[in-house]
Amino acid sequence: ASTLALGERQQEEEKKKVQAGSDGGAAAGGGGNGNKSIVSYWGVEPAKVTKEDGSEWRWNCFRPWEAYKADLSIDLSKHHAPVTFLDKVAYWTVKALRFPTDLFFQRRYGWRAMMLETVAAVPGMVGGMLLHCKSLRRFEHSGGWIKALLEEAENERMHLMTFMEVSQPRWYERALVFAVQGVFFNAYFLTYLISPKLAHRIVGYLEEEAIHSYTEFLKELDKGTIENVPAPAIAVDYWRLPKNSTLRDVVMVVRADEAHHRDVNHFASDIHYQGHELKEAPAPIGYH
């Protein structure tokens, strides 16, 4: 009986809805890039967000409370010595990937950063998603690791949003990224399903390589072979940088981010190595 009654109630509401629509009571969501507006009964209006100085917040892809000051004091030289068999698999996988990558990009570090950040944002999302599904399936708390890994993915995506202001991708580069993402997403997904400890170890080593590449990037900037252009506006807002910051400052904070990802992923792998599950150790949330 309740199903029938619901059916009738809905018919009434539908009428109300149509009325609301024709009354012009629909709210318009401001377009992201201009004046395009969306008319919707649902009129979920985004909150007006302002910067600390009261000026309007320019970005929809991230909000002021996600911005932070990078911790530049982090030890950049830390390294996990590969000990076990899986460690060595992870280490040599990453080293083997490095060789063709170096050949391909050579010393064009701005372009390299843009291209590789499209890949760097995948593992956090895959790991977070798999842990989320596991938490649901097993009726278990996550220990904060879902959040921590998703935060890593969002942080890497912000690296991409930053570097794409400096280098623009051409059509065949887009095609390459498309193909690489397809392969890498699935490869990482399978690796994480089979062995999360191997997956996190691989990411740990990838981050060690990223630190190395960004250090090389800095050297080229200092030599002047890459022009030290002003920092993109999005980077200034995301890392709370001074207004007159340059690309060099951006590479510094990005490198510090990579060092934090290195720590988190090697730590996650260590937890698994010691026979524990991630949820048993509280995740480092907001570890920048």
Place this chain on the structure above:
Amino acid sequence: ASTLALGERQQEEEKKKVQAGSDGGAAAGGGGNGNKSIVSYWGVEPAKVTKEDGSEWRWNCFRPWEAYKADLSIDLSKHHAPVTFLDKVAYWTVKALRFPTDLFFQRRYGWRAMMLETVAAVPGMVGGMLLHCKSLRRFEHSGGWIKALLEEAENERMHLMTFMEVSQPRWYERALVFAVQGVFFNAYFLTYLISPKLAHRIVGYLEEEAIHSYTEFLKELDKGTIENVPAPAIAVDYWRLPKNSTLRDVVMVVRADEAHHRDVNHFASDIHYQGHELKEAPAPIGYH
């Protein structure tokens, strides 16, 4: 040459690492459930988190800044009248799913809530993940929709963490959830790939049904056929409820959450219907 030099430098660091390890300089992460400790060179120690009153924060699966007061004033009766063909597909898909679900669960709403929240947390994660990959692949900003959908997924997971304090799943229920998640995840993934507007519309209707079910849950609580037990501690902290809250209060705030998800998903579908992409309209972030 640089690769070789790097190799040598690493060997040195490996030695340093082993030393650091044997020095006992390793940090121990506090175990989630007791005294299990993880020894790690990486020693990423979680920040000490306290509640507003200064007492220790008990939860790792969410943090104080994710807690909020639910907006109970939201209109529960809003409904999207199915107009287009795809709308009708979405509407009747959900109605068709409702019938066996009602038969299966009957009036055991606590159990129903626990079981269905394992499914409810899937669409936000799938949508967020797909938009994330799209943002990377296309070098595009997300308009905040990745975050908004991931927030929905986390919110639904908190519903599950709450209801599993009230009803405990038995082994065959776990098996059922396992199977249903496998089917639903893939079905929703494919639907979102083929037609995000259909996918969001389906979720919109699912949320309308969720509101209906939670209203029935409240009726049973008021009739006394379901015992109005004290609210689980995790719910009190997550929705900032008064200390002496009951299950009824929890169902009220959960129902308000579902109404917010309904708005966001119907709105997302409307954006697609009007020929726009989600990124063109700023996402409702922190819309509770």
